[in-house]
Amino acid sequence: MDDTFLLLAALALLSLTLTGPAGLLLALRQRHRIQGLERRLALVEARPVAGESAAAARAAAPPDPSPESLPAEALSPPPAPPPPKAPHGAVPAVAPEPLAPSAAPSAGPALPPSLEERFGTRWTVWVGGLALAFGAALLVRYSAERGLFGPGMRIACGFGLAFGLAALGEALRRRLRGADPVPPRWPDIPAMVTAAGTVGLFGTVYAAHALYDLVGPTLAFAGLAATGLAAMVAALLHGPALAGIGLVGALATPLLVGGGGTSLWPLALYLPVVAGSAYAFAWARGWRALAVAGGLGAAAWSLLLAVLPGESLAVQAHLVLQQALAVAVFAVLPGRGVADAEARLDRFAGLVLAVTAGVALAVLAATAVDGKGLSFAATAFAAVALPALAGFVAAPAALGLPVAALTLAGILVIWPEGPEILHAPPPFLWFGTDDPGAMLALAAASALTVAGLGTLRLLGGSRLLYATALAFAGGAATAPLAALALAKLRLAGGAVAPDFAAAAGVLAAGFCGLAALCRREGERTPSPALALGLGTFASAAVASLCLGLVFALSGGSLTPALAGAALATGLIARRLDIPALRWCVAGLAVLVAARLAWDPALIQEQLSPRPILNGLVTAYGVPALCFGLAARVIRMPGRAPGRFGDVPEQVAQALSLLLSALFVFLEIRHALHGGDLTDPGTGVLEQGLVTLTSLGFSLVLTRLSGPSASPVIRFGGLAFACLALLQGALGLALQANPLLTDERVAGGPILNDAVLAYALPAAAAFALARAAREVRPAWFVRMAGLLGLALSFLALCLAVRHGFQGERLGLERETGQAEWYAYSAAWLGFGLLALGYGILRRSATARLVSAALVGLATLKVFLLDLSGLEGPLRALSFLGLGACLIGIGLVYQRLVFAPGPTARPAGPEA
Structure with missing residues (x-):
């Protein structure tokens, strides 16, 4: 009984809270309206009539001294009749001429609102609206916790309160419609009250289904959809304030009211309706911020549902619905009907597609264990197909095809593994799956979908802009290549796979067919888009052949294949004059560099003890040669003297230089350790040869330096010289110094390991100092000379000691x-x-x-x-x-x- 009394008192207090401020507000509004009417009436009464003022002016004027002139009254038109007398209480009609400038108030700079204005016109309204919404939801929660009334009575009270607030907001809007408009910086009070009612209506419908099971899923879905439609219509009348608060309240209602069990299906149906309603009236009124807020809320709920216990199918269905809504609103609708000749890339649409794809990958990764089977595969396919379809339907959203290709690669990485995880060489830590057929089917279907949509868009859009066509061509070419490479790594790891090699050959034949099709269409209607498609598909065919060669001959890394594809892409770019493909060479170089950063050991199997001609040639030497030739091939023709290459050329040069240095360093280690690169020991001869190699690279790059040398050559020479200095100081002087280690020094009195390790690098350092006089700063020349002097002095001392002591040169010997x-x-x-x-x-x-x-x-x-x-x-x-x-x-x-x-x-x- 006490709880019932408290509830009735709370309802009465809430009614007084609503009616008191509303009545005061209406009285103030009427007062302001009356004052405005009084000011307008006084202004009209003080204004003279046009005819009377003209007659008074003629009477005050002096008479015309000319006797022939007629009186002024004869030349003037007859006076206008006086205006009719206005009825009592009405505003008299005035002439349509504007007011005098002196009557208008002077327009000065707008002063910032004071603290009192902020408190009285903004904060009170915002806090009051939020208090209404939260108070309604918490009142329902309180009644449920205390057991007051029954479920039906609670839902009825919720509907009554929600509809009452909505009616009050509409009444306030109509009542204040004729009053002076409020400044834009003030919040709209009728919209705030209506928004509170909208939040209550959302929460009541959701509680009727999820908490009390009074309505089924179908009726709940219909009620939520009707509520969203009503909110959209009310927002069109009340402005964006209602839309924003209604959206926040609708998204927060499940958290405030509470859940009704472990089933996630109610939320999976409720949240897309909320987001769809926000998208609908945001699109109708051009409220982009509201649409972005709805998308962010949908993404947050997708990630939250993925970690909640419940059905993975509901989470995946919610993901597909939300992604489809976001793709349609942010990518398809803004770019619909745009002509191909005007279809510039929409970066905002591309960003939205990338964010939705990232959310999809996160949700799929969270539900991968429980989501095995058809539902996981269907959701994964939808995550790939939706951005690709957006790019196909709307040309400004062409970035959807590269996003789809990256999404496919991510899905193949997070695909559920098998019961026994097999460890594979980097860059992947494991491979294997319990359903390889499903994974291959998804990879093939997704890759064909992306490639087909991109090809059709290229063939049908010969007037596409260059950047847009590049997005279509890049997505169509990279999706099948990524699918083939990742599927092979997931299923076969680093082993030889003839079946995947055959698939690579088939893929290369398909790319050749697409290239021939683009060439034939380009001969009919020449266009840059078709030429770009021809070059891209030709490069993809070469990359497929390189992949097949790696799959068939060795199970090593993809580095030789990527290097061969880079060289072939550079040749095609030069032959067909397609500058965009030069950036593809740079992209392939970045992939190889990332592979090196992950694990510099590009080859994992046991190497042959044969010096030089071993697996290091294919792992490092061939890629270094390919990227070096690619850098030369993609050099821009007609480059002005004194100007160095651009970014693609410099990236290829840098990677070729890095791979060349690694090849020589590892060949030295291979020769001195019998083919075992993992041997932890190191000797004085190895340290000396590495120092000699670094000085040799620096010497060659220094001689190549000149006014037109690229920054890679100039800074590469400095980097190798610094490496040689560190190697000489730390390796030769300290770590491997036979005087400190007492290591055995093989050889005769004149020619031995110590002489080779110290004298040859010393001579190289002196040669570097001499060659660097004209092209390097003075400190570089001094550094090289001092290094040569130090190494020469150590070589001389070790030679003397070796002549007297023999192979052991430790300082502890007498x-x-x-x-x-x-x-x-x-x-x-x-x-x-x-x-x-x-x-x-x-x-x-x-x-x-x-x-x-x-x-x-x-x-x-x-x-x-x-x-x-x-x-x-x-x-x-x-x-x-x-x-x-x-x-x-x-x-x-x-x-x-x-x-x-x-x-x-x-x-x-x-």
């Missing part, structure tokens, strides 16, 4: 006096060689290096040899040092800093 003396002699000899080179080449840097070496030898003799050597070696050390220093001083005096000839005075003898 150093004899003869070896100790040999270091001084070697350093002095090296210094003299540097001095001779500096004099011959006039290089101050070489002379400074000589001075440093001689100074180092001098310090060694005075600080170490004096105490470490005994007998004749100590004397010979000082004698040799003194002779060398005197000789160096003489050379400097006579050759380096020799004074110039003194001019003799002129005389008779001269």
